[in-house]
Amino acid sequence: MFANRIIDVPKSFIREILKVSADKSIISFAGGLPNRDLFPVENIRAATNRVFEISGPDVLQYNKSEGDPELRAEISKRYESFYSLDIPVKNILITNGSQQGLDLLGKIFINEGDSVIMEEPGYLGAIQAFGVYKADFIPVPVNEEGMDTVQLTSAFLTKNPKLIYTVPTFQNPSGITYSNENRKAVADVLRDKDIFLVEDNPYAELRFEGENKKSFRAFLPEKTILLGTISKTIVPSFRLGWIVAPDEVMEKLLVAKQASDLHTNYFTQRVVCQFLKDYSLDDHIKKINALYSAQKQAMIAALKKYFPKDVKYTNPEGGMFLWVTLPEGLSAMDLFNKAIERKVAFVPGDPFYTHKTGVNTLRLNYTNSDEKTIDTGVRRLGECIRESL
């Protein structure tokens, strides 16, 4: 009875992992949740009440599919101030988080079997969203400098990929950030190709060390599609994100958005707009970054202390994750099963690959545990690894 696009999709692996990790006695480095202690509850509440005062019933009525023009103007201003990008309001479409951005892109671009270049490892939400439209994934590895441009070039030898998906800053799952040089090199490969580059960017503002990098839009203005979200910086439960796309893509996205759900929750769009007008987002993000920086340092210190020397890990300058590579031959999935017995959880690398299983890599989240818990959890993990060696 079901459509081909949904028959093969298994139950979300990460969902199952998160279920296991929900046990309160388990130290979890598995989730990807922002730290709830930092949610600006009182300011969101004040903004909400101001919205009721200012707009009354109008804020409860149906609204435009594009999203609230004032909120889109605030987003455009933020691109100007934080990224030095000039983004016209008409090129911004409000979505239900960036996950819906991915779904809409899949909907308007991907015919069954169309090729899509995917970072390896890559964000599993993108793999799921494009996978539903039966994309043919071409994985291209990322390393600490960014995407492997030799393998990127090879991807065009036999296929005509329509999209390339990247999280170039504080990547999920690896924490890797593409250097400016690598971004330019990637852009040079793509410049004469018939392709759109998707720059998914939930984490760039969560930078606690180093310098901002340039957006791909600075190198490939006509070919870059940006995805943004407030989920990691303000509030996740509102499911508020956006797509920035060229005019001809925007037109198709708008048709797809209408058919998908008419428009994103207008009430909470207004609340976020009011919050951005009344409070300093920079001040709020400073608090997040101070905490996440300390948590990351605690995790790096614990990894140094407890992990065998031949285990490698990234040391990101921001974001929420780091990426561990076990010695060859060790399976992160086997380690996961051992770790759960010792009451510590993480996400094994498998769901972040489109063509590999039984990998020796894993993702650690550091934003949801205090420093002492991080030390205890990493110590237990280190013991599990030593036993496996």
Added chain:
Amino acid sequence: MFANRIIDVPKSFIREILKVSADKSIISFAGGLPNRDLFPVENIRAATNRVFEISGPDVLQYNKSEGDPELRAEISKRYESFYSLDIPVKNILITNGSQQGLDLLGKIFINEGDSVIMEEPGYLGAIQAFGVYKADFIPVPVNEEGMDTVQLTSAFLTKNPKLIYTVPTFQNPSGITYSNENRKAVADVLRDKDIFLVEDNPYAELRFEGENKKSFRAFLPEKTILLGTISKTIVPSFRLGWIVAPDEVMEKLLVAKQASDLHTNYFTQRVVCQFLKDYSLDDHIKKINALYSAQKQAMIAALKKYFPKDVKYTNPEGGMFLWVTLPEGLSAMDLFNKAIERKVAFVPGDPFYTHKTGVNTLRLNYTNSDEKTIDTGVRRLGECIRESL
């Protein structure tokens, strides 16, 4: 560059119509908006503040793809009290309005070219949502008694439709309600077929005359999928709806929901749940129905007074629309252009048909104009019709 599914989809016709009608000097019977004067602003505001008090930061965190269990329990209770239906909470999935319910159903059921039976005339949002997945529509006419069961039976002679879409109570666009006898007859045709019936039900509680009808779920419990929404009864801008589906369908819907946007806005789910706990929905709906009833009566009175005798129209016992059939040979689209010059708008029938254009039918909304304006607008429309004859 674009996927086949989106290339042919034209800009929403109704969107263009609504743009024309947005001119404040135009009397508009075109929209499908609930009357904003009836939004329970103060109670929603109070519920919102209680949610902040009770839940604090938890209400801002990511949440389950199924939706809030307490809200789903409230919805289940409502099915019990209003419809005498026993709906387990596990069979309810929260969506972004029922439009997302339609999109998710298209996503999990429709391969390109799969047949879908569609009421004629039928809800254009469903035509759009399923059209994106390249459904092959089989139109089956509805009349004042409900669906034509002879033509419904014929639909199975040469094709194997997977879905049948209905709005059996106060249909959009026609205002028609299927009788209980017709529902039983439709169910009898479908009973031995491999098909799911979608009962989209945004309007049933907006009944100001007559008796509640039975849900198709009472006749075909295993084959019926229900769509619900709070958009017409409480607040549209939250984009909050739901699907009720059998277990095996629910499993696929959940995968599709995760890939589409992870979950629906959790904060406003909690607000609606609190609203339902703290206030009487029945009392609120009584107010809506008192106003809509008066507006409908005003429109029927004006139609009697100003329309030529050979113009037919429905006289619904609830909902937001009625349906006008002009004498043969008259085009509602031509009438629309004339009417706009006279500063009155409606929706010509064309977008509600999958296989016809230039039809002689049109939709009138009566919930957004006061009685005097209804009289003036219908008078002008009557003049335009007489000129066309």
